[in-house]
Amino acid sequence: MGFKAALSKPFAAWVVRGIERRKKTAKEDQLAIMLKNVALAKNTAFGKDHHFSKIKDYESFKKHIPIRDYEDLKPYVDRMVNGEADILWGGKPQYFAKTSGTTSGVKYIPISKESMPQHIKAARNALLNYIHETGKADFVNGKMIFLQGSPVMDKKNGVFVGRLSGIVANHVPNYLQKNRLPSFKTNSIEDWEEKVDAIVEETIHQDMTLISGIPPWVQMYFDRLTEKSGGKKIKDIFKNFSLFVYGGVNFEPYRAKLEESIGRKIDSIETYPASEGFIAYQDKQDDKGLLLLTNAGIFFEFIPAEEYFDENPTRLNITEVELGKNYALIMNTNAGLWGYSIGDTVKFVSLNPYKIIVSGRIKHYISAFGEHVIGEEVEKAILSVAEEEKVGITEFTVAPQVNPPVGDLPYHEWFVEFSNPPKDLNNFALKVDKALQVQNIYYFDLIEGKILQPLKMVSLPKGSFVNYMRSEGKLGGQNKVPRLSNDRNIVDKLG
Known part of the structure; x- marks a missing residue:
């Protein structure tokens, strides 16, 4: 076992002890986050417009903060993009995560100096949780690939703008930088097919142990590897490949083909990251439920899916949800997204601890x-x-x-x-x-x-x-x- 793998095990044990404590205080933590975020933002333009000084509990929170999607919140975001400070959150954002919109075109999701560390911490904890549960840590000594957007960023009025995956790429800890592929130059290629071909060239002779990405695009990478290698299975190209990390879509429709391409079954970790915040991750290999991150700066609300398009839908916090019901997920974040409908629907599969599965899109x-x-x-x-x-x-x-x-x-x-x-x-x-x-x-x-x-x-x-x-x-x-x-x-x- 290499040095990094050996060191990761006691660190993972220490981190998991903290995670277990937070599972028990989820209800209290959520209320505390709600009140803390409101207090921190009460002097912002949004806080003044929505009488944050009058919010003392969840009932008054619902009274003063309406449910919004991006198009509804866009006038505030536009002011931030134009360089104004203290609009949705104190100061200016650290980043804008640039995503595709619908009626609004490009969306600019604010990421604050308070919310950015939570993205990194959640991704790290998902891996450490896996190490602690399984005892498998050798993958940290090999090469890891993250199929993601370009890390190259632009600037708008002093704020860096880029894709979430590219922003996160700039925050990979130093101790993982030497293990990480592809290179910055390859990762910066904008054309996806050209980029995949370049990644194949760069990785085919490496000791890849962890591969991460959205399943259909990982499948494209595997297909190109197999073609380049003359028909080899992935297990024969990367003999120590042992962990697949994914998010963004349900893995099951892609599992059979991916495992056929690999040539064997492989451990996997499902994550639920979004530009708006890191929401949940799989913490048990034998449980497909995702642990809701109730102490990561986000106050969550839930609307019964069948009521979502009603004029006054029911709004619930985690103390009020039920197992097996389909809910639209609402986020209130420490980057200034308030009553924000992310567009996903979730179901709770456990209430102790709080675990969810992603059941679909509210508009799909x-x-x-x-x-x-x-x-x-x-x-x-x-x-x-x-x-x-x-x-x-x-x-x-x-x-x-x-x-x-x-x-x-x-x-x-x-x-x-x-x-x-x-x-x-x-x-x-x-x-x-x-x-x-x-x-x-x-x-x-x-x-x-x-x-x-x-x-x-x-x-x-x-x-x-x-x-x-x-x-x-x-x-x-x-x-x-x-x-x-x-x-x-x-x-x-x-x-």
């Missing part, structure tokens, strides 16, 4: 006929049948067909890229439809009531989703293919 659903089918449901439906039928799936998305030929009932249309296609696509689609009916009672009722006909499935050629993402300028990095749409904007470009 199909409810063209009142069924409100969500991402978690379509993923479970297709994956259960794919496992039974020994079918491999590369990627898929679903949209409603509300204008079928005259005389036909409307239906859900699934566009799937298979790595190992079913022998009978129609039979496979019928089984997926039955599985979705089990997942969603409203969908079941619509099928039974002859309002909808069973889903139809289109098998797409290899590379269809990569080509689509390339055409949208969203190839690689933190970009993901939406599982569900309530319109046909995506599938019309695929089909």
Whole structure:
């Protein structure tokens, strides 16, 4: 065992003791963070506009701070981008994380000097927790790769601007810098396909032990490695590769293909980072629930998903949530995001400690006929049948067909890229439809009531989703293919 691996074990034990203590004080910590953040921001423009001086408890917090998404908060953010201080948080941000927006175009998410360390600490603790739980630490002696955005940053009125992953790359601890790949020069390449090829050249002969990234783009990296090596499995290219760290999407639709590319099963850690803050990470290998970070500068709220678009939806803190219910996640951060709807939905799988799974996106659903089918449901439906039928799936998305030929009932249309296609696509689609009916009672009722006909499935050629993402300028990095749409904007470009 190398020096770093040996040293990491007692350090991991010390860190985990602190994590265990915080699990027991989650309720108190959340209330304390709420009041602390309000006190620190009461003299900001937002704090004055929303009477922070009158906030004494959660009821008054809800009274004075409305729920907002980015478009609603944008007038305040624009003032910060234009160089004003003391707008959402004290002073100016340390960074703006630049992300793709929807109606607002580019989004600038503020990161403060108080919130930045929490991003780094959470990523570190996820690895240390793994070391303590499993006793496996040898990976810290090898090379680690983080497939991420460019670390090159611009400046706007004195504030550095870049992608979150690129910002974080500039904060990798010194003791890991020599282990980290790719090089700064390679990591700075903007074109994703050119960048992946350069990473392959730089890493193929290295001792890679940890690989991190969003699964579909890691798969592209693996495919290029296999091609470059003359068909070798990843386990034969990187003999000591032992840990995969991922976040951003559900791993399950990609697991079979990734493990086939690797050539064996491998330990993995799921993380839930966002530009707005690091939300949760997997702390047990045998538990897919993610530990909610209740003491990391973020006060969390939860809105029952079915009420999200109501005029006055119910707002809950962690003392009021229930197991198994679908909630829209709301964040109040120590970078000045208040009542901020991040757009994700989560479910609690444990209340002691507080653990969640990400169930989908609040705006990524199909409810063209009142069924409100969500991402978690379509993923479970297709994956259960794919496992039974020994079918491999590369990627898929679903949209409603509300204008079928005259005389036909409307239906859900699934566009799937298979790595190992079913022998009978129609039979496979019928089984997926039955599985979705089990997942969603409203969908079941619509099928039974002859309002909808069973889903139809289109098998797409290899590379269809990569080509689509390339055409949208969203190839690689933190970009993901939406599982569900309530319109046909995506599938019309695929089909």
